[in-house]
Amino acid sequence: MKTTYKKWVVALLHIAVWALLFSLPFLLRSYEDHRPPQRGGGHSNPSLHYFINNLYWIGFFYLNAQVLIPRLVYKRKFWLYGIVLCSIFCLWLVLGWLTFLLLRNPDSFHWQTHILFTFFIFLFFFACSTAYRTFRDKIISDQVAQERENENLKTELTLLRSQVSPHFMFNVLNNMVALARKKSDLLEPSLIKLSSLMRYMLYESDEEKVYLEREIEYLQSYIDLQQQRFGNNVKVNVSMDIADNYYQIEPMLLIPFVENAFKHGTGLIDDAIINIQLKAEEGLLRFSVGNKYVESADEVKDKTSGIGLPNVQRRLNLLYGNNHRLFITKENNWFEVKLEIKMTNE
Incomplete structure (x- = not known):
């Protein structure tokens, strides 16, 4: 149609x-022929x-x-x-x-x-x-x-998003194995949380955008699972506050920062600390993740890394362009990521 x-x-x-x-000749002047008649009448x-x-x-x-x-x-x-x-x-x-x-x-x-x-x-x-x-x-x-570029961007975003999921699942399954070996009573609630996470990943992550509240629930469940795994070996400080429940965000956009903090901020680190803060108000999302790290241990872990921050940086550039700012600092054995995104309402 x-x-x-x-x-x-x-x-x-x-x-x-x-x-x-x-019609211009007729509009500009009178189009009349005053010539004599043709021969023959x-x-x-x-x-x-x-x-x-x-x-x-x-x-x-x-x-x-x-x-x-x-x-x-x-x-x-x-x-x-x-x-x-x-x-x-x-x-x-x-x-x-x-x-x-x-x-x-x-x-x-x-x-x-x-x-x-x-x-x-x-x-x-x-x-x-x-x-x-x-x-x-x-x-x-x-x-x-333009259509080809849009299709390429959609394909690339799909690939970048899909690269997050296997990495996350790998970490969570390791958590489950650790709890099973300890025969912990936390295994059952952990499996329930894992089921909820998988439901979010399989169904809601296919949407272009989800409500920020759902993304926060996803992050909180992941953090809870990690805290169950590490217990008192890691101190996790979490603060998440959203002034408007109608803010929307691309699904699984923030989880790589949290994954990265648990990956590089745990293990051979004394007094491991991870700080996670999220605040959304007046159309602006502020998200920061910081963790202590040890240079030698970080180098060993990087040999098996390859998914995480580079992908989410690329995804942010594709999705938000100039509407976001990402700051990554690494000094005094402290790694910190600060992200600001201009949000939209439904």
Whole structure:
């Protein structure tokens, strides 16, 4: 329906442009013929002559734009294109002469004037049809390129998002193994939380955006599972506050920062500390994650890393562009990530 509608709009637009162009002589002056009648008692018909000539030029316009340029110019058959144009020009000279003889006073016809007039009009419509075809193809080319870019971005975002899930599942399953080995009573509630997390990952993460509240619940469940795993070996300080429950965000956008903190802020670290803060108000999301780290232990872990922060940085650039700011600092055995995003409401 949309395609048909657009075709009708384009057709009507073309008709309107032609009608305006060829009605200009009538709008600017009175188009009357005061010449004497033709021999034999007939009368000239300048209006019909003008109308038929216009049909010739309209035909040439679309012939050049729709047939000659795509079939000859785009295929680099320039010599053939030049020959065809010369042939059309000669044909138009003959047609114009015949039309004049039939509808105007033959005694007033002059070949020199006819050739010059036809030549300049021919150049005008040749230039217009060439410009029209070039401009039209440029618009179509830009639209196709934009569609391809959008599809590539969607594909890339899907790949970046899918890279987060296996990494997260790997960490959570390790938590489950640790709890099973300890025969902990926390295994059952942990499995329930894992089930909730998987439901979020499988169903809600396919949405373009989710409510920030759901993303926070997802983060909190992940943090709870990690705290169950590490117990008192890691001190986790969490503060999450949203002033508006209708803020939306791309799913699983924040979890890589938290994963990274637990990955590099635990293990061979004395008095391990992880600070997680999230606040959303007045259309701005502020999210920060910081953790202590040991350089030697971090180097060992990086050998098996390869998913995480680089992916989320790329994803942020694709999704938010200049509407976000990401700061990463690493000094005095403290690693901190600060993220600011301009949020939108439903």
